[in-house]
Amino acid sequence: MGKRSKVIEKDEVVVRFSGDSGDGMQLTGTLFSYTSAIFGNDISTFPDYPSEIRAPQGTIGGVSGFQVHFGHSEVYTPGDYADVLVAMNPAALKANAKWMKPGGTIIIDSDSFDEKNLRKAGYKTNDPITEDKLGDFNIIKAPITTMTKESLKDMGLDNKSILRSKNMFALGLVYWLFNRPLEHTKEYIRKKFKKKPVVVEANIKVLEAGYNYGSIIQAVTPSYQISPADIEKGYYRNINGNTAVAWGFLAAAEKSDLPLFLGSYPITPATEIMQELSARRDLGVKVFQAEDEIAGITSAIGASFAGNLAVTTTSGPGLALKGEAIGLAVIAELPLVVVDVQRGGPSTGLPTKTEQSDLMQALYGRNGESPAVVMAASTPTNCFDYAFYAAKIAVEHMTPVILLTDGFLGNGTQPWKIPDLSDFPKINVPVVDENMREEWKPYIRDPEKLSRYWAYPGMKGFAHRIGGLEKDYITGAVSHDPINHQRMVDVRQAKVDKVVDYIPELEIIGEEDADLLIIGWGGTFGHLYTAYEELTNEGHKVALAHFNYIQPLPKNTSDILSKFDKKVVCELNMGQFANYLRMNFEGITLKQYNKVQGLPFTVKELKEHFIKLLEE
Amino acid sequence: MSGVCNLKFTEFKSDQEVRWCPGCGDHAILNSVQKAMSELHYCKDDVAIISGIGCSSRFPYYMDTYGFHTLHGRGAAIASGVKIANPDLHVWEITGDGDALAIGGNHFIHLIRRNIDINVILFNNKIYGLTKGQYSPTSNRGFVSKTSPYGTIESPFRPGELCIGARGQFFARTVDKELKLSIEVFKEAAKHKGTSIVEVLQNCVIYNDKIHAEITDKQYKDDRTITLRHGEPMIFGKERNKGLILDGLELKVVTIGEDGITEDDILVHDAKCEDITLHLKLADMEYPKYPVALGVIRDVEASVYDECMEKQIKEVSEKSPIKSFKDLLYSGDVWEVK
């Protein structure tokens, strides 16, 4: 390896790979983040792809991106702005240049910047650099297509196969920029195309060609140096929020000794959870691909009635369809976990984009007084923990639990220290036992939790009937008695309220005498935390309270909120959590910071807003 | 595994007072189901009866078995979950013509298509009983009801045709008050592996009285219905002298002894025939052109969803290198930070 002309030392870097949705940018980004993680950096990634599988080639609508943030210390978000952008065509440059840090590096495939593609991308001239005022960037115009063809010319491949490995050239070049080994990627290629040695050879050749191209042009290009992060020892893997949710349920099945049943219907961005569990027939998981969301949840309720750990997964439109059935689980007092991977709404809305606008739907989107536990994961990796605890609460308290994640968490990845299941608590299943048979009635309750006991078909001596009609307080027989109805409504609410004794208290991150309390919930944690951390390092007095448990709210919520005069609730909706807090704590004064663009917050905009609030 | 018991049919009765209107056909169906379960040597605790919403769907409350009265139209999906979760159970679904064919139409056809081993008893009174008398998806064109004061302008579903169209492998029809036939048919449905649909022509005395009377009344029954049994000739009529033959592509009613027709010319019922052509024709027969077919019309073996699920789990788990959750955690791309 030659001597590098200029090396930029950095704590953290954001790289964005972008191209046409057929250019393989998701894979390129994934491979790059994997290598960085093994190198020992902390990483956070986020894919950004169009909802059409193949939007018109070369257009802005068809641009697919993958952003990787990696650093020498911990990183909590995929980053607002990129240091390095790979743009495989003019549309990718047009769509992403505004997300660049000043002075960053842009790698373009100069071969694809012809008149036709420039027009398709909406450039009026043939000089996009001047047109979009990109002169301050360090631009590497690499003839990626030509070089790819050149390096494969003797292999006898058809043109299409050759072009398909263009992304490896770009990846090789980026590896050179960051001085990263190629070995992990080569290994991946060998494994993935085990049955096609020609493809393996071609991809590796192009990858190396890209890397070598970097060392040839180094005279004009700076490269970056990011040292490994200080990471806890142990075994790691990359995981995204959707897979983490799926695995959290597998862990819960093991800890409760219950068979796992998923009834679901595909919907972006939640489908991956279902796909992940469908592959787990080897662990005995029963996944039922239902005919619609209603059958997804009702089949799960049936499985719960029959004694399984039952789960249904969906996104906002699907949650709307499941409302009536959640009410059935509420009145039948059966355990059930409903996962909503939120996306932009209303209606079909923005299927591939993130939002937090289903909170009120999760809390109240049902007929009647229909309380359910509502909780939210806040990082891709803790989707595992919250799925586990959602299942634990559902089973132990005999109640439906709605777990909110979002597109950002579901698709975002982080390195995950592989947990030791013995660190997780056992899930105690409140199943009836033989000794209870004499005095047991379907609706007698555990005196502490107020949950009823689970007796399922096949158990000798516990045959009974339940249903969606109001039930007698003890026997569960149909009852239209007015006083009984009041009692049942009260006890169903009290049962959910009791969960508060089994969840952790809210923690304040930062000092209790801070001038501003930042309040958030769910998937915005990474951005809020980073803003909090940077402001604190810059000498501002701010604190952060981030919620994972929403119904019930942690016991000390009121105490914490009352400690701060100035409070701002930040969420990716029009203020649903802020209003929920106002409903719960009369007279509370809250400021709001809201965004509904289908995008996560940026740390930059959060900081700017908080500083303004601090100065007010 | 489900057990074998010797219970009297009265032991399947729950302590709940039966609340259907006096004279409602549902009472008789309840009796027939209890008798069938007794004769099938079912044990109460192995039985799960799932229903939707409607008069008919109150059924589970009257059975001393496990029961779940669920949501309007969703019984089929809930029953699917129950059976897949525990294939050892005897899962029966009770549904009405509105419950199964209007709001629950999607679940009904998909249950049938998947062929999950569930016995569905479809109470067809051609009316919405519980909501007090609106027309249903099985009401005849022109039917006058509270929501069709000028007569309906839509064609009804024929449950048998819908079932077979959804690739149903078992379809039978009986009449509420014909206890003997109902018990026989319910037992056949129970023995059939896969989804069994039994349509029961049920009378709603309050909102649709005598809707099936021109077929099922004592004085007409013999001439206007035909009870099909596998392997027996398709003969009917008070005099047992009428029968069905194929005339080109059409079924035709003939009289034995007239026009040179002998018993040998009469079709013999083959419920096990995979081809649906004749079954569909039999299921679709309507009075007055034809007698209405009762008994088991189609009873064909095919792959059963819940069995395939168990089988696949067994096969995949034997082959897969992932034997535990821990194996999964450490599979694929894992690295160590030292």
Ligand SMILES: Cc1ncc(C[n+]2csc(CCOP(=O)(O)OP(=O)(O)O)c2C)c(N)n1
């Ligand atoms: C979601 C929903 N929509 C409508 C109803 C009202 N509803 C209850 S039963 C019923 C129709 C029942 O007809 P059918 O299924 O034929 O049963 P029957 O009462 O005739 O036995 C309707 C419309 C309901 N309970 N739930």
Ligand code: SF4
């Ligand atoms: S309304 Fe009709 S179907 Fe309902 S119970 Fe009365 S008679 Fe039976």
Ligand SMILES: [Mg+2]
């Ligand atoms: Mg009806």
